Amino acid sequence: MKPTKYDALKLENQLCFPLYAAAKEVVRRYKPFLDPLGLTYTQYITMMVMWEHKELTVSQIGEYVHLDTGTLTPMLKKMESNGLIFRQRGRKDERETIVSITPEGKALRKQAIEVPAKISSCVNLTLDEALQLKSLLEKIII
Amino acid sequence: MKPTKYDALKLENQLCFPLYAAAKEVVRRYKPFLDPLGLTYTQYITMMVMWEHKELTVSQIGEYVHLDTGTLTPMLKKMESNGLIFRQRGRKDERETIVSITPEGKALRKQAIEVPAKISSCVNLTLDEALQLKSLLEKIII
DNA sequence: TAAAATTTAATTGCATACGACTAAAAATAT
DNA sequence: ATATTTTTAGTCGTATGCAATTAAATTTTA
Numbered sequence: 001m002k003p004t005k006y007d008a009l010k011l012e013n014q015l016c017f018p019l020y021a022a023a024k025e026v027v028r029r030y031k032p033f034l035d036p037l038g039l040t041y042t043q044y045i046t047m048m049v050m051w052e053h054k055e056l057t058v059s060q061i062g063e064y065v066h067l068d069t070g071t072l073t074p075m076l077k078k079m080e081s082n083g084l085i086f087r088q089r090g091r092k093d094e095r096e097t098i099v100s101i102t103p104e105g106k107a108l109r110k111q112a113i114e115v116p117a118k119i120s121s122c123v124n125l126t127l128d129e130a131l132q133l134k135s136l137l138e139k140i141i142i
Numbered sequence: 143m144k145p146t147k148y149d150a151l152k153l154e155n156q157l158c159f160p161l162y163a164a165a166k167e168v169v170r171r172y173k174p175f176l177d178p179l180g181l182t183y184t185q186y187i188t189m190m191v192m193w194e195h196k197e198l199t200v201s202q203i204g205e206y207v208h209l210d211t212g213t214l215t216p217m218l219k220k221m222e223s224n225g226l227i228f229r230q231r232g233r234k235d236e237r238e239t240i241v242s243i244t245p246e247g248k249a250l251r252k253q254a255i256e257v258p259a260k261i262s263s264c265v266n267l268t269l270d271e272a273l274q275l276k277s278l279l280e281k282i283i284i
Numbered sequence: 285t286a287a288a289a290t291t292t293a294a295t296t297g298c299a300t301a302c303g304a305c306t307a308a309a310a311a312t313a314t
Numbered sequence: 315a316t317a318t319t320t321t322t323a324g325t326c327g328t329a330t331g332c333a334a335t336t337a338a339a340t341t342t343t344a
Binding site for chain 3: 315316317318319320321322323324325326327328329330331332333334335336337338339340341342343344
């Protein structure tokens, strides 16, 4: 094939497209394992943070999961109505909303424990490749 | 730190989260370069395909960009109203919608030619790392 | 050929994403 | 102490994303 000045604009020559496609693909592969837990992928990563920290402000959650309040507020309300967390205004600083994990939220951890192993077995990478990939991705995120 | 059976559920031990975060980050970095062209990232990758093929059915576009009709139909209508493409039912097979590029759509390619170089200069990877990353990502997508 | 199955887009409903804006509270400056 | 600035969530508008359903056209089957 004759190279042209437009080669850089071909989908197959992009780095970012495989990244975009792989991310969506992985979220899709989580779905069958998360559906039984009643979690979406975004709710799942939020629960991971809550399992570790028990109590965080909205913006602290946002820093961990890289999401802003426009995404988090409606999702946290949903998770609250599903009984996983509860939200209350900060006593000391009434600007912030403190998100805390409920007993039901805590209990879900036991079921979620199976998920990571199930996922790694359906992502076709060796442990070595996975570590390599992770380190390359972290260079992008900074 | 003492390891626990829940370590696999920590966000920092995930492979998929950096993938998810990096993909969103890259789309964000495209925005300043795509805004002047009046394109979103999804529209941009669709235009890449249209620049190569001039005429495709909706599902053919979907195969290239990994999106289904639920996403594509509204977006293609938007792109049509923006003058980049036009849509018409197939003459031979009236089930399919043929998407064709307009002269304005073609003309946009000249401006878009600058985008890939601008992006690579703000993704902090060497050429070698980028190729390595791409090959790892393609193993995930299959 | 008529009925059944398949293919193709479109539609609908739900869940993100994010930028821009608003409102309230707290921190800072004058 | 008051005015200004900053911080923090929440809201709104636009754009994805995808599963499930629908509808129309085509192909296959009986």
